[in-house]
Structures are given as structure tokens and as C-alpha cells.
Amino acid sequence: MRVKRLLSAGLAALGLSLAVVGGAAAAQREVRVYNWSDYIDDQILKDFEAETGIKVVYDVFDSNEILETKLLTGKTGYDVVVPSATFLSRQIKAGVFQKLDKSKLPNLVNAWPEIYKRVAQYDPDNAYSINYMWGTTGIGYNVDKVKKAFPDAPLDSWALVYNPDNLKKLKGCGVMFLDSPEDLLPSVLTYLGLPPDWSDVENVKKAADHLAKLKPYITKFHSSEYINALANGNICVTVGYSGDIFQAKTRAEEAKKGVNVEYSLPKEGAQLWFDEMAIPADAPHPEEAHIFLNYMLKPEVAAKNSNFVSYANGNLKSQEFLDDGVKGNPSIYPTPEVFARLFTVPTIEDSKTQRALTRAWTKAKSGK
Amino acid sequence: MTDVLTPDPEAPRAIAQAPDASPADVGGGRWKRAALIAVPYVWLLVLFLAPFFIVLKISLxxxxxxxxxxxxxxxxxxxxxxxxxxWNGLDFENYQILFEDELYVASYLSSLKIATISTLLTLAIAYPMAYAMARAPKSIRPTLLMAVILPFWTSLLIRVYAWIGILNPxxxxxQFLLWTGIIHEPLYIMNTETAVYIGIVYSYLPFMVLPLYSSLEKLDETLLEAAADLGSPPWRSFWQITVPLSLPGVVAGCFLVFIPACGEFVIPDLLGGSETLMIGKTLYNEFFLNRDWPVSSAIAVLLLLVLVVPIAIYNNIQAKELGGKA
Structure with missing residues (x-):
């Protein structure tokens, strides 16, 4: 769900211009929210408007990069934005956000301390953001095609996709990997038995060399195409975001073409990521933004949202309101043992390190 | 670029003659002319030069x-x-990075290669199309022209997505080829360079067809009749009369395809595989993955230089041709 089609970005731009026109006409209280596409239950926005009388102008984006570019350019006009934690960390340092006034967020008592503790590595003292959703990066696969190509496949391990001999067997039915070094390289490091810290350039070069060996068997690196490709049966295995793969599963079920998609959280450990709600420093309606954040922190609201989008949230109290299919699914809410093996990656701040990492990544992908 | 779009050699002469036609109103006419010419100049200054200098500044x-x-x-x-x-904070460090790493030069070269091959393929397909359109009965020409322009009414993205639906395994x-029995294993065209060529040729075909059509349509048919009367076989008339007279259209079409194809990003991103190296993609990585606006600006400035050279050569040739005729 983190990177969507360019198409939806275009539609979002259209929506924005319409929204701005509409906003100018009505002189009432409003809050402008900029969130990922397909990432909310619309009913929540309607309920919020009915309860508070504050109009919500809701726009969507399709990648962290687009959001970051807007934030760094300044004057976005938005009151609430939802960057991923690794991006948030750097944006805080660039002075993009304002500190939250926690006296206006009494519902923070519902927060899940475990999640907020992990997020604190990106947002010290959780001063600038509240958690919206969190998820993992793992393996999505087409059950029948993998079974046919590779009957005794190790489905619960990174070896399925990162062992060259295994991947070779799956080449014929299609393989796609995320086109995002930050989300893919840590899992390659894990498979190689190295620490998942992708700011270690030497280790990353080893991971990139390993990836180059896998390249002949990889159909494509792309960060959003795999959703449809998996749902249509064009590929049989992918490394992708949990929620995206669940979305592929849902689409495949709706299409009724007999495509059966599953998500696997590898036993060696996987990457944990967080999407955070924050208020830009130049937000036009900071007061309404706090009211909106406090509303989103209500347990019933957070649960309603998670039930709709199939992602876990950082609201501990909300768990009693969750559907069994969400709460009981260990791929969405991992067991405590699995959760302990999930890792986070640091934000890269030094531009030379960043350049070296991107370079190693390009080399692994293109051979140049 | 205006020269590229108006290959008609008569047009500049007609404009040049205009002042002589009415020498009486020189005083007021000059201001009017200046005001008229100022519009495109202001347009260029505000929308092209100013942004270019901002990019140039960021690249330093x-x-x-x-x-x-x-x-x-x-x-x-x-x-x-x-x-x-x-002023003291500006330097050429970023340009140094571009020459220290082979990646950037390789991306430029690969883009030029893909753009060149696509342009030639487009020309090969567009020429017969434009020829057929220009030779078609006058009554159906507007319909044919409409058919060429019609795809523009759909977003480029949607058309490229449609190709994913056609080409994927x-x-x-x-499905069609398997059904006819021509092949027994699906063809893997999607996510290869072949798919990129198909996408570019398809998307840019109208840019080639339209200038070709406009120069072929103007072709004086009496020249061909005279050639036939003098015993020239049709193929020879084609090579010695039709082709040379359509050259302005060929050149204009090639530029209209080649230049945007060099900087193309969407088509290689959606249809190409990971080994398809193009400067548009490298620029995207620089801007979004490295978050390095200065280096990505330097790439953009250099790309502009790479493209300005052939345009300048073309303008030069055309200016000489015009000079020779006058």
C-alpha cells in the first residue's frame, strides 16, 4: 500500500485542485489530510465530520518520495501528513514538522507502548508523530504455481527467494522484487546471516553482490506492479509489503480465476515499518489537526480502520474491537515470538553513504 | 523549435515581405509588431529560461x-x-560526480541508443502510413487524420497500461498466439527492451505521421506525372522526387520523436526490465532515492546540452538551405 500506481497520483492531483476550489468557497472549520491511497475507511471521515463539524479535505499520494518532495519544497497547505518512520526521521531534522501539543491528545493513553518505543528511534520521545499503521516486508506467493514448480519449497524462509538454486526453479512462473533498497537489502542481509543494518556500506555491497547472482531469475524490480501481477497469476513469488500482498489476495479472490495468494513472514526475521501521522510546521489549521489526530486515536476508530485496510495499528486498546480475521491473523498481528524477531532499519542521513548504497543497488540491478 | 515545426520555406519570406507592403504606417505598426512579438518572448523567458536558470543554480x-x-x-x-x-557557495562539484562514475555516461549512451533505434522504427512504420493518407481520396483524409490524433484523447499512462495487458505472459x-498454435510456450516480451521499443514506437507514432503527412500532402503531383511521361518507373520517381521533397517532414518528425524519447521515463519504467538503463530513470533515482536535488539538476542540464547540439546542427542546415534559395 506504500507505493501505488502513477495513475492514482494523477487522480489525486485532480482531486486536490477540486478540493482547493471547494475549500475556498466554504468558510467553515476544516482539516486537510494527505494520506496514502486506499489506506482508510471513508466512513471514519464522515463520522468525524458529523461529530466535530470540521470538514475534512482528504487527498492521497502514492509514494514517500512524492510526499517528501512536497514537504521539503514547503507550504503544502496540509494539516496532517502520513510519512513512513524512516522518512519522518529525516524530515524532523529538516524542520518540516511542529511538535505535537500532547495536552490536546488525551487519547494517547490508548497507545501501544511496544510500537511507540520502536518508533522513538525515528521520532525521539514521540514528540512529532502518532502511529497510524504498521506492517512488515515479507514474501507473497501463488500457492498452486509454487507447489507445481517447486513441491518442497521452504515457504517460511528467505531461502525460498534468496537461495539461487531455489529461485532458479521459480524463474519460469515469474519473480518480482521491491524496487526499494531500503526495504529489500535488509532482508538479503538477514538471509546472509549479517545484521540487517543497511547503513553498513561494506555489508550492503556483499548483499548487492548476492543479489546480482539472483538477477537472472528475477523478472523485474518494481514497488507496486507486483500487486496486480500476483493477483492475475503473472508472477508466482514476490518480496513485498504485507498489506499490498493481502490486497493482491483480495483482488485474486474477487476475480474468481482460481489464483490463490498467500503471505509469509520468514522465520529468520523481517523488517518492521511504521506509517506516522504528523503536522507540518506551516499547517494552516493546527488546532483542527490535533482534534483529528485525537479522533484517530480512539480505540473504536483505529479498530474500524484496521478491519478495513488489513494493517495492524499502534493502538493497544483498539484490539478488543478488531475482527477475528485481522486480530487472529499472525501475518497481520504476529505472535510475540515472531514480533521479537522483527527488526527496524536506521535512517540514512549522510549523503555519501546514501549515494554509495544507491550505487550498489543500481549495480546489482543493471549490472553497471 | 519553431523551425522544426514549420518546415515550409515559403513562410519566413512571406513574413519578411510584409513590412514593405504598407510603408505608410511604420510608426504605429512597429509598436504593434513589437507587442505581438513580445508575447512569445515573455512566454519563453518566464516559462523556459527562468526555470532553466533555477535548475542550473541548483546544479551548482x-x-x-x-x-x-x-x-x-x-x-x-x-x-x-x-x-x-x-555566489561563493556555488561550484561544479556535482558535474565532477557525473564524470567520475561510469553509470551516468552509460545511461546517456543507452538513452541515445534506445531513442535512435525507436526513431528509425517509427519512421519505417510512419512513412507508409503518411504516404497512404496523403494519397487517399480527399473526402476521407480528415477521418484518417482524426484516427491518428484520436489516441491522444486517452492518457498516455492508460495506453501504456493497456500494453502491459497485451504483452504480459x-x-x-x-493467449492469441497460443490459441492459433503458432507458439506452445508464452513469449516473454514484457519487461524487456523489446517491450520498451514497442511502447515508444506506439506512443510517438503520431508525432512522426503528422509532419510527414503535411509534407507529403503538399507534394505537387504534376512532378510525378512529368516523370512518368518521361519514362521514369514509379519506384524511381518515388526515390528521386517524393523522398527528397518529403525530407523536411522526415527531419521534423525524427526530432519530435528522438528528443522526448531520450528523456522518456514512464515507458521504460512500466514496460522495461531492471537492466533497461535510461537517463530518465537515473535522474529519478538521483532525485528520489538519493534525495540529491543538485546532482539530479546537473544530470538535467547535461541532458539539455546533449539534445541542444543536434537541434543546433539542424537549424544551421535549414538556415543554409533557406539562404541558398533566397
Whole structure:
């Protein structure tokens, strides 16, 4: 769900211009929210408007990069934005956000301390953001095609996709990997038995060399195409975001073409990521933004949202309101043992390190 | 670029003659003319030159974690000192990076290669199309022209997505070929360079067809009749009369395809595989993955230089041709 089609970005731009026109006409209280596409239950926005009388102008984006570019350019006009934690960390340092006034967020008592503790590595003292959703990066696969190509496949391990001999067997039915070094390289490091810290350039070069060996068997690196490709049966295995793969599963079920998609959280450990709600420093309606954040922190609201989008949230109290299919699914809410093996990656701040990492990544992908 | 779009050699002469036609109103006419000419100049200055200088300036800056993510930023509050500090903060470091790493040169070369091959393929397909259109009965020509323009009414993205549906292993093309029994295993065209060529040729075909059509349509048919009367076989008339007279259209069409194809990003991203190296993609990585606005600006400036050279050569040739005729 983190990177969507360019198409939806275009539609979002259209929506924005319409929204701005509409906003100018009505002189009432409003809050402008900029969130990922397909990432909310619309009913929540309607309920919020009915309860508070504050109009919500809701726009969507399709990648962290687009959001970051807007934030760094300044004057976005938005009151609430939802960057991923690794991006948030750097944006805080660039002075993009304002500190939250926690006296206006009494519902923070519902927060899940475990999640907020992990997020604190990106947002010290959780001063600038509240958690919206969190998820993992793992393996999505087409059950029948993998079974046919590779009957005794190790489905619960990174070896399925990162062992060259295994991947070779799956080449014929299609393989796609995320086109995002930050989300893919840590899992390659894990498979190689190295620490998942992708700011270690030497280790990353080893991971990139390993990836180059896998390249002949990889159909494509792309960060959003795999959703449809998996749902249509064009590929049989992918490394992708949990929620995206669940979305592929849902689409495949709706299409009724007999495509059966599953998500696997590898036993060696996987990457944990967080999407955070924050208020830009130049937000036009900071007061309404706090009211909106406090509303989103209500347990019933957070649960309603998670039930709709199939992602876990950082609201501990909300768990009693969750559907069994969400709460009981260990791929969405991992067991405590699995959760302990999930890792986070640091934000890269030094531009030379960043350049070296991107370079190693390009080399692994293109051979140049 | 205006020369590229108006290959008609008569047009400039007609404009040049206009002042002589009415020498009486020179005083008021000059101001009117100046005002008229000022419109495109202001347009170019505001919408092309000013952004270009902003990009050029960013390409000489250094990247920082801040808002905006580069420095120095011109601070007029400090008066003259601010301007001096700003000027001293600019350097050519980013251009050095582009030449130190083979990646950038390889991307430029690969883009030029893909653009050249696509342009030739487009020409090969567009020429017969334009020829057939120009020779078609006058009554159906507008319909044919409409058919060429019609795809523009749909977003480029949607048309490229449609090609994914056609080319992928489970797609229409493979289903059809498997059904006819021509092939027994699906063809893997999707995510290869072949798919990129198909996408570019398809998307840019109208840019080639339209200028070709406009120069072929103007072709004086009496020349061909005269050639036939003098015993020239049709193929020879084609090579010695039709082709040379359609050259302005060929050149204009080639530029209209080649230049945007060089910087193409969407088509290789959606249809190409990971080994398809193009400068558009490298620029995207630089801007979004490295968050390095200065280096990506340097790539853009250099790309502009690479493209300005062939345009300048073309303009030069055309100017000489016009000079020769006058």
C-alpha cells in the first residue's frame, strides 16, 4: 500500500485542485489530510465530520518520495501528513514538522507502548508523530504455481527467494522484487546471516553482490506492479509489503480465476515499518489537526480502520474491537515470538553513504 | 523549435515581405509588431529560461537536510553580503560526480541508443502510413487524420497500461498466439527492451505521421506525372522526387520523436526490465532515492546540452538551405 500506481497520483492531483476550489468557497472549520491511497475507511471521515463539524479535505499520494518532495519544497497547505518512520526521521531534522501539543491528545493513553518505543528511534520521545499503521516486508506467493514448480519449497524462509538454486526453479512462473533498497537489502542481509543494518556500506555491497547472482531469475524490480501481477497469476513469488500482498489476495479472490495468494513472514526475521501521522510546521489549521489526530486515536476508530485496510495499528486498546480475521491473523498481528524477531532499519542521513548504497543497488540491478 | 515545426520555406519570406507592403504606417505598426512579438518572448523567458536558470543554480549547490534540501539559498535580507556568500557557495562539484562514475555516461549512451533505434522504427512504420493518407481520396483524409490524433484523447499512462495487458505472459497477444498454435510456450516480451521499443514506437507514432503527412500532402503531383511521361518507373520517381521533397517532414518528425524519447521515463519504467538503463530513470533515482536535488539538476542540464547540439546542427542546415534559395 506504500507505493501505488502513477495513475492514482494523477487522480489525486485532480482531486486536490477540486478540493482547493471547494475549500475556498466554504468558510467553515476544516482539516486537510494527505494520506496514502486506499489506506482508510471513508466512513471514519464522515463520522468525524458529523461529530466535530470540521470538514475534512482528504487527498492521497502514492509514494514517500512524492510526499517528501512536497514537504521539503514547503507550504503544502496540509494539516496532517502520513510519512513512513524512516522518512519522518529525516524530515524532523529538516524542520518540516511542529511538535505535537500532547495536552490536546488525551487519547494517547490508548497507545501501544511496544510500537511507540520502536518508533522513538525515528521520532525521539514521540514528540512529532502518532502511529497510524504498521506492517512488515515479507514474501507473497501463488500457492498452486509454487507447489507445481517447486513441491518442497521452504515457504517460511528467505531461502525460498534468496537461495539461487531455489529461485532458479521459480524463474519460469515469474519473480518480482521491491524496487526499494531500503526495504529489500535488509532482508538479503538477514538471509546472509549479517545484521540487517543497511547503513553498513561494506555489508550492503556483499548483499548487492548476492543479489546480482539472483538477477537472472528475477523478472523485474518494481514497488507496486507486483500487486496486480500476483493477483492475475503473472508472477508466482514476490518480496513485498504485507498489506499490498493481502490486497493482491483480495483482488485474486474477487476475480474468481482460481489464483490463490498467500503471505509469509520468514522465520529468520523481517523488517518492521511504521506509517506516522504528523503536522507540518506551516499547517494552516493546527488546532483542527490535533482534534483529528485525537479522533484517530480512539480505540473504536483505529479498530474500524484496521478491519478495513488489513494493517495492524499502534493502538493497544483498539484490539478488543478488531475482527477475528485481522486480530487472529499472525501475518497481520504476529505472535510475540515472531514480533521479537522483527527488526527496524536506521535512517540514512549522510549523503555519501546514501549515494554509495544507491550505487550498489543500481549495480546489482543493471549490472553497471 | 519553431523551425522544426514549420518546415515550409515559403513562410519566413512571406513574413519578411510584409513590412514593405504598407510603408505608410511604420510608426504605429512597429509598436504593434513589437507587442505581438513580445508575447512569445515573455512566454519563453518566464516559462523556459527562468526555470532553466533555477535548475542550473541548483546544479551548482550542495545537498543538505533542510527545507529546501540544498544550499546556498539566496538571502537578500543580508544585502550585498548575502549575494556574495551565495555566489561563493556555488561550484561544479556535482558535474565532477557525473564524470567520475561510469553509470551516468552509460545511461546517456543507452538513452541515445534506445531513442535512435525507436526513431528509425517509427519512421519505417510512419512513412507508409503518411504516404497512404496523403494519397487517399480527399473526402476521407480528415477521418484518417482524426484516427491518428484520436489516441491522444486517452492518457498516455492508460495506453501504456493497456500494453502491459497485451504483452504480459498471460496477456492478449500470448493467449492469441497460443490459441492459433503458432507458439506452445508464452513469449516473454514484457519487461524487456523489446517491450520498451514497442511502447515508444506506439506512443510517438503520431508525432512522426503528422509532419510527414503535411509534407507529403503538399507534394505537387504534376512532378510525378512529368516523370512518368518521361519514362521514369514509379519506384524511381518515388526515390528521386517524393523522398527528397518529403525530407523536411522526415527531419521534423525524427526530432519530435528522438528528443522526448531520450528523456522518456514512464515507458521504460512500466514496460522495461531492471537492466533497461535510461537517463530518465537515473535522474529519478538521483532525485528520489538519493534525495540529491543538485546532482539530479546537473544530470538535467547535461541532458539539455546533449539534445541542444543536434537541434543546433539542424537549424544551421535549414538556415543554409533557406539562404541558398533566397
Amino acid at each position: 549547490s550542495d545537498t543538505v537536510i533542510a527545507q529546501p534540501p540544498y544550499q546556498p539559498v539566496l538571502d537578500l535580507a543580508n544585502g550585498w553580503r548575502g549575494v556574495v556568500d551565495w 498471460e496477456g492478449l497477444l500470448n
